[in-house]
Amino acid sequence: MTSARSTRNGTPGEGVSRSASARAPERGIPEATIARLPVYLRALITLSERGIATCSSEELATAAGVNSAKLRKDLSYLGSYGTRGVGYDVEYLRYQIAREIGVTQDWPVVIVGIGNLGHALANYSGFSSRGFRIVALLDSDPARLGEKLGDMRIRGFDEIETLVEELDIAIGVIATPAVSAQDVCDRLVAAGVTSILNFAPTVLNVPAGVDVRKVDLSIELQILAYHEQRKALAFDGAVDIVEPPVDPRVVESA
Amino acid sequence: MTSARSTRNGTPGEGVSRSASARAPERGIPEATIARLPVYLRALITLSERGIATCSSEELATAAGVNSAKLRKDLSYLGSYGTRGVGYDVEYLRYQIAREIGVTQDWPVVIVGIGNLGHALANYSGFSSRGFRIVALLDSDPARLGEKLGDMRIRGFDEIETLVEELDIAIGVIATPAVSAQDVCDRLVAAGVTSILNFAPTVLNVPAGVDVRKVDLSIELQILAYHEQRKALAFDGAVDIVEPPVDPRVVESA
DNA sequence: AGGAGTTTGTGAACGTGAGAACAAACTGAG
DNA sequence: CTCAGTTTGTTCTCACGTTCACAAACTCCT
Incomplete structure (x- = not known):
């Protein structure tokens, strides 16, 4: 879980029934x-x-x-x-x-949403050095349109379909605000993208056959906070005793 | 597990021997x-x-x-x-x-390494709205020292210890290059930080009792690439047959 | 009040992953 | 060639996580 736990899609039951034949090495x-x-x-x-x-x-x-x-x-x-x-x-x-x-070949990647995070991703050298080439940057903000970033121009959302098809892009990175993420995702998938790395704090719905992986910064911090809280409690010796849960319903309504 | 897989530390065997007593709810x-x-x-x-x-x-x-x-x-x-x-x-x-x-309270957080990613993290609104307050920004580059980011000044590494202690910071975010990550980590831990979110592409060694979670962008992409490659192979009908592995040793040496 | 319809909480079955431990396969010395 | 030493590949066992399926507990209608 993988925090970022794996989010392999496709309904678990109706899988491809991976060959029930006998002694296949079955990779x-x-x-x-x-x-x-x-x-x-x-x-x-x-x-x-x-x-x-x-x-x-x-x-x-x-x-x-x-x-x-x-x-x-x-x-x-x-x-x-x-x-x-x-x-x-x-x-x-x-x-x-x-x-x-599969990183002996080069994978073309599109980044959508060139805000703070998108900028950082576009400039991140770790991608190019490991089998990935960022070939397109997209943003919806007309003010950012045409802005150059390294040797690449930022393009508008209207070019999503053309770019994905022409450059044969299979992997997309979504770094937009949460509200636009599902829309962007739908358009990427419709255009032919089959793997998505999602930084937007939202659950993405995709058809079977499309892989989504989620990186959520605040979730990671919250997991740390949980353990941190437990450490603090353990230190106070108040391990087993938990304060009686206050019921907000009593205060608010009824 | 996620990329951000959990990396809870402490040797598994010599645990706290969670009370063998009978019917404890054992949270x-x-x-x-x-x-x-x-x-x-x-x-x-x-x-x-x-x-x-x-x-x-x-x-x-x-x-x-x-x-x-x-x-x-x-x-x-x-x-x-x-x-x-x-x-x-x-x-x-x-x-x-x-x-x-544990996010009903507010956790003070320090970010170390204010490059592209550090900037993005410092400006990310998702933290403050969910129980985390970024209270310190650190960078080693003297050129960036003093630069204001929002309402906060970037400080030098020499202030790590004072800041962590005075502000009682338990959670640190490392967004430095890989080479400096372990050093920064050691200093944070020595100063009292017990939870670390690591964006540097490196394995961090920490003493027991310190939690580390790793977010590695290029690893996430590589996992997607693996599945992408398999999809491509399946589409070509070449599922079970794998090309005979070429041995580079034969070419290079001997 | 009673019964039909909903929805939670959980016990039990199943699948996946981790770790210990060991046989198989190699190197190198004598 | 043989033997001691090393390190891999694999088997076995156990723990963890997921899913199913159902009893318990609630609402609402008659």
Whole structure:
């Protein structure tokens, strides 16, 4: 949950009934593993930049912040890319994971909503260096229209359909205010986008076959606040006793 | 789990041995549930703003983007705040969830690293409206020092310790480049911060008792890319057959 | 008051994920 | 070639999370 827990769409029941045939290797990599592959990839890149050619599962696990058993199990879903008694070849494993994730190719990405966050995303170097190329910036505000950002011009919403189709964009990033997010989403999906990264604090409804992932800053903080509150309570020794819940209904109405 | 997967710290084995006593209510709310509470809270606020006074688990679940069974089970961990045959009182439930999360009080927050992303975070209105008040902005770049952002001045790293202590800050947001993240983290923790939201693309090492949550934009995109790639393959009918992995070692060395 | 209709709260079944532990497979020394 | 040492890949077990399904509890109508 993945805070940002995975929001794979499609009704769970009426799935594609993944071939009930007997002994198919059935390349079904668990969602939890997939979410960790990019972390391993980053760790490998770091090792690679330091000139390290080989590493054990223990070393890589430490660099990635997981335990080594989990790492080995995760990697085993991809194949047997290590050597017993030796470890993993950094470059080789890096390539295999990149290929599995699909970042050996370049994915064109559109960002919609160029406010504070949109600006930050457009300038973020981490995308381009990892298989993603931002090829279009869209905003509804006519005042921002035409503004240059790096080597790209901001375009209006009326160009959504043309741009997505012409540039063959499959991935869209929504950084608009919450109210416009669903509209933007609908238009992106209608135009052909099938993966959406949503920064707007709203639940997006999409048809089956479209993936949505949500990044919600205030939700992350709230989760931290919960634990923080518990720490404070534990410190006061008031762990089990909870103040009797005040009922606002009594005050307000009735 | 999310990108923003939870990274609760502390060794799993040597836990606090949660009282083996018999029938304690044992307020242990599952991590997965906690991650969803803020989503429910937001949905309730939306309903409240629309003037809706009561809702069923079905309605609330739809608004929150989950199924109703899960919603009811989640809420049942907090207590019995609904009425059978009727549903939930929106205001009442909203208050109960807010109290459980701990956002009825205001949490002071420090943001470290005021680059593109830091700017965006500092200006994000979603924090202040939901129980968080940004009380300090820090950056290492002397050129940015003193710059005003809203009604706040950007201060230097040398003030980390004084600010955290004087303002009693428990929650820190790290939006620095990856290289400085661990240093900043160490100083925040040493000064008394016990919850960290990390936007830097790096694994942070913290002592037990400190919570870290990670938001990594490029990882989210990579997860989408994986699914996108699979969709493309499925469309080509090449689902089960995978191209034989090319071994770069053969080309490069030996 | 009684009965039909709703909706919650929860026990039980099921599926997924994590971790421990170990056999298999490699290296290198003698 | 053999043996000791190392590290992977995998199996097994347990814990966690999700979903189903239903009894309990409420409302409203007659």
